[in-house]
Amino acid sequence: MIEQINQQRAAQGKGPFQWKTIPQGAATSVWAAVVASAAEVGGQYCEDCHVSHIVPDDLPVGVNESVRRYAARSKNRRGALEEKRRNGWRVVLAFLIMTEEHRTRRNEND
Numbered sequence: 512m513i514e515q516i517n518q519q520r521a522a523q524g525k526g527p528f529q530w531k532t533i534p535q536g537a538a539t540s541v542w543a544a545v546v547a548s549a550a551e552v553g554g555q556y557c558e559d560c561h562v563s564h565i566v567p568d569d570l571p572v573g574v575n576e577s578v579r580r581y582a583a584r585s586k587n588r589r590g591a592l593e594e595k596r597r598n599g600w601r602v603v604l605a606f607l608i609m610t611e612e613h614r615t616r617r618n619e620n621d
Contacts, residue, residue, distance in 0.1 A: 542560040566577040
């Protein structure tokens with residue numbers, strides 16, 4: 512697979528494929544959460560610190576700086592992201608409540 516990817520990249524005039532480091536891999540998540548506006552990235556597929564564009568289905572499979580239409584076309588994508596965000600806040604809130612309850616009990620027993 513890597514050989515096929517490298518052939519495709521060479522045909523595009525690009526260097527060989529290289530795996531990302533952990534900071535490089537995390538950069539888009541940080542960018543989308545902290546730097547980019549919600550209006551820009553909400554419900555969009557992001558990669559390499561930008562909103563990706565859709566590529567034609569007839570483009571050969573390989574490493575592309577883009578997303579296939581079928582992967583980006585989810586009617587519920589924005590709703591799923593919102594639900595994930597709400598659930599994340601519920602977990603944080605539950606943790607804070609449990610921590611406060613534990614602290615209260617500990618202070619009552621002291």
